[in-house]
Amino acid sequence: MSDEMRNPFINNTPSSSPIKPKSAGSHKVSKRPVSSSSLSASSVHSSPLRRPYATANLGYTDRFIPNRTDMDLNAVISIGRPATLPRLAPANSDNQLEFKRERQAHETFDAVLKNEIFGEKLGRDSNDNEDSIDRIKYTSSSTYEEPSTPPRSRDLPDRGSFTSPSRSAPITPRKLTFDDYQKPSSNSVRGATLLTYRERMATRPSTASIIQNQYFNSTSPVRPDSKKLLLSPGKKLREIAKVPYRVLDAPSLADDFYYDLIDWSSTDVLGVALGKSVFLTDNNTNEVVQLCDTDNEYTSLSWVGAGSHLAIGQGNGLVEIYDVVKRKCIRTLSGHTDRVACLSWNNHILSSGSRDRSILHRDVRAPEPYFEQVRTHSQEICGLKWNVEENKLASGGNDNKIYVYDGTLRTPILKLDEHTAAVKALAWSPHRRGILASGGGTADKKLKIWNINTSAKLHDVDTSSQVCNMIWSKNSDEIVTSHGYSKYNLTLWDCATMDPIAILKGHSFRVLHLTLSSDGTTVVSGAGDETLRYWKLFDKPKPKMHPTSVLINAFNQLR
Structure with missing residues (x-):
């Protein structure tokens, strides 16, 4: 067998062109001329003794030496x-x-x-x-x-x-x-x-x-x-504790999205509805007393502005008003045919929202149980907030709608229907006039800021979780939102940029209940894990120096 047959690389290599048989008298084919560059390169690789002096055209060197005399x-x-x-x-x-x-x-x-x-x-x-x-x-x-x-x-x-x-x-x-x-x-x-x-x-x-x-x-x-x-000292960043400074057991705290079971009074007393009982906790003395109990289930509660009376809504549609000093019920208000999910005060006006799709306005000074009935929502009213300074009322319902009313009028002045889930979380800005914040449920997960005077939407943020409740801080332009499915945390937002400042974790169930202390520094959250957690989030406001004026003092006394 010839050498060509034994070498597989020769057999498997295709020929670029068929070899024509050499005819008699044909001239000898000359080879292709070889360039000097290819010759030098091949010679360099073939023998280390024949390297040329200049190797810059090869494209590589032994090491990179930077040129320190030039600025790149x-x-x-x-x-x-x-x-x-x-x-x-x-x-x-x-x-x-x-x-x-x-x-x-x-x-x-x-x-x-x-x-x-x-x-x-x-x-x-x-x-x-x-x-x-x-x-x-x-x-x-x-x-x-x-x-x-x-x-x-x-x-x-x-x-x-x-x-x-x-x-x-x-x-x-x-x-x-x-x-x-x-x-x-x-x-x-x-x-x-x-x-x-x-x-x-x-x-x-x-x-x-x-x-x-x-x-x-x-x-x-x-x-x-x-x-x-x-x-030089750098900009001092804010310190926020990521853990609550106090945790209280709250057995039988209902895990229901439509309930609102905790509220903090202006006299620094926290009211909590646990099952069929209501308890009061004095933040100064840490004393806990039982205010009342019922055969029905408590579904909502709200303190009057002075902190002397507490309104409590029940599952049977009744609303009771308690004198916390005497610890006795002084008034029972009827009118609703189903559970009372939310309550809100405007001085002596108490407004209540129910699953019977109605809002009742009650004057606690009058003998009638209510003087005005509003039927705007097509499903249960689960959010109700008064803006006392501007005399505006905002209501959110299970029909994904938000209505804004001027006082106690039946016809709303504004309708907002961009949410795609129930709207329970509502908060008015204490720093800017006509600014309302709203949060959607599980199918929405959006935090929106509205200008009620111009009907414009200022911000729209995806929180990636169900918004169960919210509070607008009195001391700073910030919002605290509590979340359910599926984050179970609290989020502190900067209202100017709507960027999250801090994420507070600790609850293991939906954080449905939220309230703010009287001095505006502490937030208390309640969840289905049957715990109340105290979060120190805000600093005390600096006292403002108002010029003394006899005219201003007389005007304040008239108010």
């Missing part, structure tokens, strides 16, 4: 452009405050890095009276753009130019040379650069001595303005 335009643009900070954390993240601290650290690092590399060049033609720290932070919003007219050849750098945002003409950094890598004579003027040469020390310094040298000695390796920025 790509590096200037990548470092000088605004910092690429992490994006806002999602709403379901529970480390919002830690994320803000990380952003602050990124901004400080970015400002120091730019100042150390470009500080002298950025401030070359800037105002001498300008603060260096302000110039560092202003660099964070720098933009890089091509000059409109080509510069002269003697001003043109090797790789590019840096354009200052405050001036149209580009600022060309001077070309670095080896003479620039000398130790500065004084650190008070510009500080040491990152490329400063230091002599080797006999012993390795400790970490404490390095920090001492870096921040407090005159031989700090950073510029004085960077040192000032690093040593």
